Amino acid sequence: xxxxxxxxxxxxxxxxxxxxxxxxxxxxxxxxxxxxxxxxxxxxxxxxxxxxxxxxxxxxxxxxxxxxxxxxxxxxxxxxxxxxxxxxxxxxxxxxxxxxxxxxxxxxxxxxxxxxxxxxxxxxxxxxxxxxxxxxxxxxxxxxxxxxxxxxxxxxxxxxxxxxxxxxxxxxxxxxxxxxxxxxxxxxxxxxxxxxxxxxxxxxxxxxxxxxxxxxxx
Amino acid sequence: xxxxxxxxxxxxxxxxxxxxxxxxxxxxxxxxxxxxxxxxxxxxxxxxxxxxxxxxxxxxxxxxxxxxxxxxxxxxxxxxxxxxxxxxxxxxxxxxxxxxxxxxxxxxxxxxxxxxxxxxxxxxxxxxxxxxxxxxxxxxxxxxxxxxxxxxxxxxxxxxxxxxxxxxxxxxxxxxxxxxxxxxxxxxxxxxxxxxxxxxxxxxxxxxxxxxxxxxxx
DNA sequence: ATAATAAATGAGTGATTACTCATTTGTAAG
DNA sequence: CTTACAAATGAGTAATCACTCATTTATTAT
Numbered sequence: 148x149x150x151x152x153x154x155x156x157x158x159x160x161x162x163x164x165x166x167x168x169x170x171x172x173x174x175x176x177x178x179x180x181x182x183x184x185x186x187x188x189x190x191x192x193x194x195x196x197x198x199x200x201x202x203x204x205x206x207x208x209x210x211x212x213x214x215x216x217x218x219x220x221x222x223x224x225x226x227x228x229x230x231x232x233x234x235x236x237x238x239x240x241x242x243x244x245x246x247x248x249x250x251x252x253x254x255x256x257x258x259x260x261x262x263x264x265x266x267x268x269x270x271x272x273x274x275x276x277x278x279x280x281x282x283x284x285x286x287x288x289x290x291x292x293x294x295x296x297x298x299x300x301x302x303x304x305x306x307x308x309x310x311x312x313x314x315x316x317x318x319x320x321x322x323x324x325x326x327x328x329x330x331x332x333x334x335x336x337x338x339x340x341x342x343x344x345x346x347x348x349x350x351x352x353x354x355x356x357x358x359x360x361x362x363x364x365x
Numbered sequence: 366x367x368x369x370x371x372x373x374x375x376x377x378x379x380x381x382x383x384x385x386x387x388x389x390x391x392x393x394x395x396x397x398x399x400x401x402x403x404x405x406x407x408x409x410x411x412x413x414x415x416x417x418x419x420x421x422x423x424x425x426x427x428x429x430x431x432x433x434x435x436x437x438x439x440x441x442x443x444x445x446x447x448x449x450x451x452x453x454x455x456x457x458x459x460x461x462x463x464x465x466x467x468x469x470x471x472x473x474x475x476x477x478x479x480x481x482x483x484x485x486x487x488x489x490x491x492x493x494x495x496x497x498x499x500x501x502x503x504x505x506x507x508x509x510x511x512x513x514x515x516x517x518x519x520x521x522x523x524x525x526x527x528x529x530x531x532x533x534x535x536x537x538x539x540x541x542x543x544x545x546x547x548x549x550x551x552x553x554x555x556x557x558x559x560x561x562x563x564x565x566x567x568x569x570x571x572x573x574x575x576x577x578x579x580x581x582x583x
Numbered sequence: 584a585t586a587a588t589a590a591a592t593g594a595g596t597g598a599t600t601a602c603t604c605a606t607t608t609g610t611a612a613g
Numbered sequence: 614c615t616t617a618c619a620a621a622t623g624a625g626t627a628a629t630c631a632c633t634c635a636t637t638t639a640t641t642a643t
Contacts, residue, residue, distance in 0.1 A: 188406035202622045323575040330548020357541040361579035420592045
């Protein structure tokens, strides 16, 4: 894993959008399914080949190594998730100066839940390997923090100036919100992925109320 | 993994407290270190043997299988963490009727952070494998929820009756607190385990204030 | 000291791993 | 139809995996 810089790999991946073969697509689909289900380390290439009804050599012809297959799966997800969030959510809020902090939170959560729902299995893979693989964590965590935390701190500072948020350091606020939202996503999409029958809006409403006002009565 | 019932295994483990050999202790120590660092699936028995300066056969003589070695590591931790929490924290609060909900939270968090700090590596193993292994998750999650959630809901109901907490369903409150505290523990002890220089009391104070009053000003 | 029992060893097992490569199959142009 | 080139194949490779077992070493009882 991790030959050189992951960011370079992401950029490289971005540039070449060469068309995929049918078999290639089948391989990636199957790999996503199996990696999400049993974890990268517990999934063998022969298993993927069999499930995708493809010769094992075909996998290595296209992806070279098993590591590379994993990166081919998660890099587009990472690459999409960060800029999309930055533009769609933060950009919108920061430029148009939309309503209150609650509205921002609602937009952010709705957007991210929607995105993860559409990439549920890849999200499971990223979470699992982020915890499991030292290498991946060392590469990805700084990437996340640099891109997301920076954006979030800007927003927090904005709303703090508006007087909507309590007057404690942004870093402290971040260290509360991040585990909460991250924990919520992991709990919902990784630990209990079968829990499909819940009122989406109500769920988000509860989260926001909790973040804003906590549990105390009155 | 998971021959039959995990709870039976826990009970069985509880009963036999036969003394450990020096080599056995070294094996477990080394296994804990390597499992926490690289994950169970990425750690081979030969690697453990070499690092523990023990013949590979010795591992299997004592633990039979690699799965069993993992269970020997995490079961005592699980077995300790649940009852200890129930007795030391919940028992105390429920019987003596200590102060307000914030005091309960402070006692709970202080107690659990202390416990995890003393078993940092095993906590890392449990979290990683809980996410990575379907089998373990199927066995452990119900065990956690049955024991912990039930206790917590009793406490929540108590303080709700006292009028200290907002009047929403206990299950909703749980689905907010659990990911928050769990996410905080994972973030602190698994994702950023090197962050040792923080003011423990202030950190707990921030968490409690966030849980009680959220982020809104005033 | 001797016998009896338990602990530890390490070479060896078949199965599985990620990966290679000479060969065959499909496809599209001249 | 023939040529050219990429896609796909699957038998084969060395390495590593979890695990076994006959043998040796250490410990305890008599």
